[in-house]
Amino acid sequence: MDVAIVGIGIHPFGRTPARSGLQQGAYAARLALQDAGVEWRDIQFAFGGSASAGSADALVNELGLTGIPFINVANGCATGGSSLISAYNAIKSGEYDVGMVTGFDKHDRGAFNADPKELGIGEWYGEVGMMMTTQFFAMKIQKYMHDHAISHNTLAKVSEKAFINGSKNPNAWRTEPISVDEIINSTMVNNPLTKFMFCSPAEGGVALILCRADHAKRYTDTPVYLKGATMKSRRFGSFEVFAPSQALQQVDGPTVDASKAAFEMAGVGPKDMDVMQLQDTEVGAEIMHMAENGFCEDGEQEALIQQGATHIGGSMPVNTDGGCLANGEPIGASGLRQVYENVLQLRGQAGDHQVPDDPKLAYTHVYGAPGISAITILQR
Amino acid sequence: MPWSAEAKKRDEIMSNQVPIAEGLFSWPAVKPALLASRCKQCGVAAFPVASSCMACSGQDVEIEELPSRGTLWTWTVQQFMPKKPYRSDETPETFVPYGVGYLELPGGVRVEGRLTENDPQKLQIGMVMDVVFEPYRIEDNGDEVINFFFRPVQ
DSSP states (O other), X not given: OOEEEEEEEEEEEEOOTTSOHHHHHHHHHHHHHHHHTOOGGGXXXXXXXXXXXXXXXXXXXXXXXXXOOEEEOOBTBTHHHHHHHHHHHHXXXXXXXXXXXXXXXXXXXXXXXXXXGGGTOOHXXXXXXXXOHHHHHHHHHHHHHHHHTOOHHHHHHHXXXXXXXXXTOXXXXXXXXXXXXHHHHSOEEETTEEGGGBOOBOXXXXXXXXXXXXXXXXXXXXXXXXXXXXXXXXXXXXXXXXXXXXXXXXXXOHHXXXXXXXXXXXXXXXXXXXXXEEOOSXXXXXXXXXXXXXXXXXXXXXXXXXXXXXXXXSSSOBOTTOHHHHHOBOHHHHHHHHHHHHHHHHHTOXXXXXXXSOOOXXXXXXXXXXXXXXXXXXXX | OOHHHHHHHHHHHHHOEEESSTTSBOOSOSSOOBEEEEETTTOOEESSOOSSOTTTOOOOEEEEEOOSEEEEEEEEEEOSOOOTTOOOSXXXXXXXXXXXXXXXXXXXXXXXXXXXXXXXXXXXXXXXXXXXXXXXXEOTTSOEEEEEEXXXXX
């Protein structure tokens, strides 16, 4: 059974003091229901995630108590992608006809403070100051720049593009363009990454209505089909966040594995993608994820980014809604924001951030601690 | 205070050095070393010591000392003071940025640790570093907590 996305809803990302995380989730859920022309009582199941805004299944208190199975998902930054895959499989199995995927969050300001114990790491690791996702991203791009000749200017150009795209997206948080000079010269956080090269924890909510593909036209004239949905965790030897040590022999990370599996599942390749949303926790992540997802060879990013290939009008538009850099990262909602954006793109409803030439295939990728990745391939 | 009392107090402090975690490195020892487990089935080493092998799921491991010298695989400098669970003697006013990196220990693993150097100009991938054991913080009871660091070879 194929699966279609027939309704989408979003609560603007950023900071909304007047609404709790749960209320932002409910806001997005109601918009998604309305978009699909379906009532909450018709929804047969839900998967949802929230890291800091309470249990996702508390949404039923806002939307109504209908007795459906509502399963909470928690997979770090890959929570949204994991929820979506769970829902995809629930429909694909034939068990359900229509369901909801939702994610929302509301984080405090500043870097996430993770607890080593939750990941089976000794407390000493946090005490000495290594329980920091920002350090991992900095060390990964530091090594990558050394091995593949990526420049500091190219790092900054990724942020520059993100804020340009954010300025075109009414739901984004950062909506003012920032110059390359200002990005490079902003406060150093973890060398080589400065303040404006990182995304920040934020708030927001997204909901999607999924149904079996042969029912899709009941809900919408513009269904978008999930042609591939995969999720992988790390194998031994991949370089991952929160690793007190790593193997001498390095292997491909979960992004490479999940990406290959998704392309195989969808029967298409990287060159077929018209628009892609790639995890950009910071600028290095976007650069490395371009290669890890198969869109270029290692090192080609330098020329591609300098030439503007990843801009909305470029040959391989990346993070057309501004990505995590311009939207911030509400963990539960972030991966679903990518899917929301791709559905807009494939429907031709993305407004000022619409990619040209009638896109038909779109790609999303999330990466999260402690080494997981989820991919979707959407087709109009 | 008389010099003897001062010396006595210093002795007490010196004699109360405790490792930041048990089993992370040999301590006390004449020549302390990081401790790894090595899988008897596949031969892969892990740090810190684990009771099973992440490479092959084997559960028969032996503990060994890792080499004390290696090469820097990658690095960064932590420029802001982390929130909890960070636990040092510092305040936001006294915080000093610190280097973090992975040291590739031949025949062992790449271990993540703090660097004694925090100047980005003096750090580069591939440089040779030694594993050293130095005081990290003083506990309220006067115990000196020892951690491992990577120090550039002079």
